[in-house]
Amino acid sequence: MGEHTSEEPASVLAIDAGNSKTDVAIVADDGTVRATARGGPFRPDRLGPATAVTGLAPLVARARARAGLEGEGPVARHVSACLANADLPVEHQALESAIVAQGWGASIEVFNDTFALLRAGLDEPRGVAVVCGAGINCAGLLPDGTTARFAAVGHISGDWGGGGHLWQEAMWWAARAVDGRGPRTELSEALPRHAGLAGMEELIAAVHLGSLSETECSGLTPVLFAVAAAGDEVASALVRRQAEEVVALAVAAMRRLGVLEQSFPVVLGGGVLTAGHKQLMEEINRLLADAAPLAEPRVVRTPPVVGAALLGLDRVEAPPGVRERLRESFAGPAEGSSR
Structure with missing residues (x-):
């Protein structure tokens, strides 16, 4: 250039x-x-x-x-x-x-x-995109300018997921595993270990008091996927939930555009979806194939x-x-x- x-x-x-x-x-x-x-x-x-x-x-x-x-x-x-x-x-x-x-x-x-x-992921202005990075959002577009959009301002607008949400969900389950309110999960050991801390009590205090930066907190999200890949059921359930949310957005946008039964590109992007988490992507593909068999998912970098x-x-x-x-x-x- x-x-x-x-x-x-x-x-x-x-x-x-x-x-x-x-x-x-x-x-x-x-x-x-x-x-x-x-x-x-x-x-x-x-x-x-x-x-x-x-x-x-x-x-x-x-x-x-x-x-x-x-x-x-x-x-x-x-x-x-x-x-x-x-x-x-x-x-x-x-x-x-x-x-x-x-x-x-x-x-x-x-x-x-x-x-x-x-x-960026289309040859023409026709498709649906789901971005799952720090947060999650979706948009759909037809050549005539028709769009499908979501408020995407967090929990109050029906949103769930994204890296900024997933690490907090992982901590929620890990904390409950330690104090007896929830099932056992390897997250309760893996999360504080990643942060260089002795246990969940120290990790909770570090996040609450601001000792960990926003970037360091976000760095806990990949730990969730690693623990899920090792077979932990609690972590795997969170990964499945994230896949469900991605597909729910894509299908809702396609339905609103009137293309649910058509061959239609579904663009996937953002750090969570481009990181190559096998379990997440396989679940997205399975759920999308069930709900919209003609959808054409593609990861765009x-x-x-x-x-x-x-x-x-x-x-x-x-x-x-x-x-x-x-x-x-x-x-x-x-x-x-x-x-």
Whole structure:
């Protein structure tokens, strides 16, 4: 991805801003990527929409400089922004207004970041995506623009799962095993051992008092899958529950789009689903095959910013060759079917 010098705005400024990192890409008319930049997490839920979007400005400026775009005018003719926490209409509107105020493009379109994964895994804007990373969410899209979405704001909107939830569930069962309220599980030994602590009492105190960082707590989630793979029934039940939730989202979205009995791609992404947990993926495939036999599950590891850029190219009605060139610019690990 070379650097260019030009005063002409690019075709698309693509932004994929998630809870863990943010990627920006400036895409030329022919689909080549003129520049990229990566930054930290995007947390409008903590900072507020305006402050969070203002925090993107240095990242966009860095990409702009690398692309050789001089001056202070628009970076691109169209801005395609896929943003975490753009869940409710009021959040979507506030984020959209904040991006308009930045003046990065003549037109803008804001999506929840789940749509970036969805479009990254498709050859056309038609499919369902389930992202299971720190949290869990799902989105569906048809070529005519019809969408299926979920509030995805946690337990109060019916959500269960994601890495940020699973480690807490694992601790819940481990704690009850130790104090006699629940069945025995290897989690009660494996979790504190992973954290370098003597037992569950010490682990509970460390989490409660903030001695373990958010990253260290999230690091307990892979322990759950390892214990499940070794045959622990309590851990295995949690893995099965996560598979059920992934499939419930996908099937609900397909039903709402009216495609449950059609051949339809189901894109799976996010850290939990791309980590290669065999038990989880086999259970997802089994349950999905029962509920929607014609569904086509695929695990996608393409950077979501590619999806944001493709949504932008869809918006400006770029020809197919332009989209292919964009994907070539981001060529990386191969995508594969999960079946």
